[in-house]
Amino acid sequence: MVSLVPLVQAQRSAPTPTSKPSKPLLRRTTLAGTIRKxxxxxxxxxxxxxxxxxxxxxxxxxxxxxxxxxxxxxxxxxxxxxxxxxxxxxxxxxxxxxxxxxxxxxxxxxxxxxxxxxxxxxxxxxxxxxxxxxxxxxxxxxxxxxxxxxxxxxxxxxxxxxxxxxxxxxxxxxxxxxxxxxxxxxxxxxxxxxxxxxxxxxxxxxxxxxxxxxxxxxxxxxxxxxxxxxxxxxxxxxxxxxxxFPFQDETKTVHITYIKNLTQLIEYAPELKSDIFALITDRLVKVDVQMQLDLDDLDDDVTAAVAKTVLTQSSEENDGEDSDSDVDSVTSDEDIHSDSRRVKEISGNIEKMDAILDLLFTIYSPYFTDPNSVEATSMFETLLAHFTNIILPIRHARHTQFLLFHFAQTADHFVDRFAGTCVDLAFRPGQPAVLKQSAASYLASFVARGAHVEPEVIRTVFELIGSHLDNIRVENELTCRGPDLKRYGTFYAMTQALLYIFCFRWRDLIISTDVLEDDDPTGFLDQDLDWAPGIKETLSRAIYSKLNPLKICTPLIVSEFAKIAHHLRFLYVYPRLESNKRIRLSQFSSSQANGALRETGNGGNDESWHQLESYFPFDPYQLPMSKRWVEDDYVQWKGVPGLNQDEESDDDSASEDDEEEVEIEENTATEDDNE
Incomplete structure (x- = not known):
């Protein structure tokens, strides 16, 4: 694992712990077989x-x-x-x-x-x-x-x-x-x-x-x-x-009780601390994945019923730990419709996931009271290990990773450490393509959504990714026949990361502070903004290369980037998008197999199977009770000044644009989360 700073020889110096342990708190040494009096x-x-x-x-x-x-x-x-x-x-x-x-x-x-x-x-x-x-x-x-x-x-x-x-x-x-x-x-x-x-x-x-x-x-x-x-x-x-450890179908009470007992065990068996936290994270990811798969299988009406049930249960939360009952109450399902049973089952799983995460935030939080302490550094290294070995390889996890999202933002040096780890994983030689692309998604989502990620870090990430994109482009452009996800997956994943970061954090890529301080939305119009050095050139070289990333990246993200970039006079890519409509990805694909981030099937002639999926793991946090931990860490989507007015002025296409915007918000999480 590496830090972001030495990778780019950044000028800033992040705070360092007052005393740093040579290794995380692991198993204490014991004499095997020793028996005390x-x-x-x-x-x-x-x-x-x-x-x-x-x-x-x-x-x-x-x-x-x-x-x-x-x-x-x-x-x-x-x-x-x-x-x-x-x-x-x-x-x-x-x-x-x-x-x-x-x-x-x-x-x-x-x-x-x-x-x-x-x-x-x-x-x-x-x-x-x-x-x-x-x-x-x-x-x-x-x-x-x-x-x-x-x-x-x-x-x-x-x-x-x-x-x-x-x-x-x-x-x-x-x-x-x-x-x-x-x-x-x-x-x-x-x-x-x-x-x-x-x-x-x-x-x-x-x-x-x-x-x-x-x-x-x-x-x-x-x-x-x-x-x-x-x-x-x-x-x-x-x-x-x-x-x-409780099976996934065990109740919330059983899971919470078991985890509380595990953390109490750590107090007198510190040698088991690393094993116990890794175990909890591993099982939590499994619950998280199953919950998300269940939700994906539901139709819209049932999903809405689940959301309503979860909110109701959250407002009436009562663990009942002091109850005299030995077992959880059970309601007969004989007279309940199958959809109602499904809603009850999935709602229970969401409530369980919510309670477990809320408990884990509570357990981890005291370690980070002083972010410069040895305890904080050791625990963050433990969380990073969980991310690399447990969370990153599982793509369907939806909420577990927010433990990293929250605690990485407790100090600048943790922000730097997590971003550097993602960069290292994304470009590490010999790393499986699916892990590289997932690391790129985590990096983009963290930088775009992290409220405590400073503008300097965002620019540094842009610079670092841009240099890697240039290297990949130079190495492959002469022999490139056309866009191919299978062959150039890392290039496309990192380009999509930059597009996503730009859509959220374009304000932090502008050097002109007088423009940023102007409350008049028209201040962004009719002028060329002063962008951080190399930002425009980096994306331009990538977009207009033979690798043609705008054909491979998720169409909804590409469309949003094109609108914002044009409105801000950053880049005008619509001619490229028009020419891409005449390109069939299947003719350039090095294999009929699906892209590295695809799940099953080869898609046949379906172009979407040759494109990246819209996967950004820090999309809005939805669990009602534990949401309180990350609300202040989160960048909400902000509209671009003047962009909506431009869309509304076109009466002939207003309805179509509105439908497209809704779809973008649902699939790329570039929505107003307060709505």
Whole structure:
């Protein structure tokens, strides 16, 4: 990745971080296989923060009667803890020899109670006592005892009294330390609760009620204890977090709950930070793509119904996290029309996408409080890595990339860094054509739409792209037979980027400040404007070259550029457009295959299959709740002074021009976003 500045030897010097890390915050070094002492792993009497059992006696230390007190507390049916330990050891040994009667009796202790059966106080003491006994013989619980281990791991434990929960977590630590084969099972059980815990789990008869926050805290404290005890378990945990991430069709509540738990995990497992943020971004892109594909399949009436439903849901937003309900409410679809079901399904996906992005903006934002800090620099590098490896290769993503759009504009040096990365990706040798064209689209869309992208950056981008266009043109013009998207895709993508930037930011390409400060729209008429050096020459050489980009670039963008350029006396390209009407792209195509940005099919004689698509990834942000994060970062479309009056003066073509303008706004996002 490179910065924009050294590529063009720009004169300005962007602010630099006060201290820059040599590398992003990645996995901390750990000794694989290292197991710490349990007392050093942070499990103390107060770590569970739950009300103690009213029958629990205070722990006594350095007291001659301590042995007697412990034996009394854990006696079961007249049998002491030591006796149960002996019974447990003999049961395990007998089971391995083929006699499982006593072993099955222990399994039954942890089995779920049958419906209607009350759990007696003696049963609770029995479970805790056997937990202590099993902890003592964790080294004997190999794969032959997997049935018993699974039963213990699956038992109801989160909502019990503090003493039981502490004993249970210590058992998990002993088991994972002694039997590495069970580490994945233990971690999987804990992560499984990241989807959300049921209130019923905290309401066990005979135990103090435990609310959802306390239940969730117990899960994280158990994980924290295990990771401190076995640092190498982080590798296993990373894979489990990936495998248990909610499926796309899971509810918004499940996704939000899981992501919140992931970010809480980072607080005590910073070595997983990079993996976790990459995982969230990857899954978010998948949700984003599916949502956009679903919307593209809808007709206009259903799309309008979806938009109305989403706005209504946004205004009545209520996550219901404090609700006593264990599951999301479900409405029967038996009497609902198929279109209504489709509207409900897609609206739910949009609402889910909106909530996830709003949460991620909230999570990332504190890192950028000081854009010059090490934390900000490290997090921005993480976001750039996500962009390059996850977001850029997926063309249908519609909103995920706005994380980059927003945070790149928090400082000039981040603007420069992101623009430089896009330029590097667009011109990197050996890069697939589709990635080069996507990078060009991201660059154009960012520069055109970024409200905090300074005019100097816009001019620098124009200069940099122009120099590359000249190089490509010189290398290929002598052998060029005519316009060919397959052969010269990068040239056309970058030319289209300049046309798009010009349509939005032509004011920033003018040096005459007195003209810009004139409120009179006619100030742009009847005079030649003073453009930044090389701007006009660069586009003129590209447009009138044999590569003929105006025939390949998206017609709607070309049409808009032609109108604005003519109105501002920048370039007059209508003769070129007229001559292009007589050109058939299929006769010059190096292959009948579609252009690099096309999806399927070869298009036959359809000229559009040999042209670039109108893909600009920072087109208007539509999600209602999370939109607040990018509203101040966004350049809205502004009409060119005097251009509308010129169109309206032509009565014979006014209606036709209006229809064309609407189509341009819908397809190139050069619309008044406030309408």
């Amino acid at each position: 349990r007392d050093d792993a942070g499990l103390d009497d107060d770590f569970l923060l739950a009300p103690p059992s009213p029958n629990k006696r205070a722990r006594v230390t350095f007291n001659p009667t301590v042995e007697e007190k412990i034996m009394d507390e854990y006696s079961v049916k007249g049998r002491s803890l030591e006796l149960i330990r002996s019974e447990t050891r003999r049961a395990i040994e007998a089971h391995k020899r083929g006699d499982s009667e006593a072993y099955d009796t222990i399994k039954e202790v942890f089995a779920p109670r049958k419906g209607g059966d009350d759990e007696e106080p003696e049963m609770r003491v029995e479970m805790r006592t056997y937990l202590l006994a099993l902890s003592s013989y964790a080294s004997e619980l190999d794969r032959r005892c997997s049935g018993l281990v699974k039963g213990v791991i699956a038992c109801e434990w989160m909502g019990r009294d503090k003493g039981f929960v502490e004993a249970y977590v210590r058992f998990l630590g002993s088991l994972a330390s002694a039997q590495g084969a069970y580490v994945g099972m233990v971690l999987g059980m804990l992560v499984g609760h990241f989807h959300g815990v049921r209130l019923s789990s905290g309401r066990i008869e005979g135990c103090p009620d435990v609310n959802r926050d306390q239940l969730a805290l117990r899960i994280h404290k158990a994980l924290e204890y295990l990771l401190k005890l076995i640092p190498s378990a982080s590798n296993t945990l990373s894979a489990i977090l990936n495998a248990k």
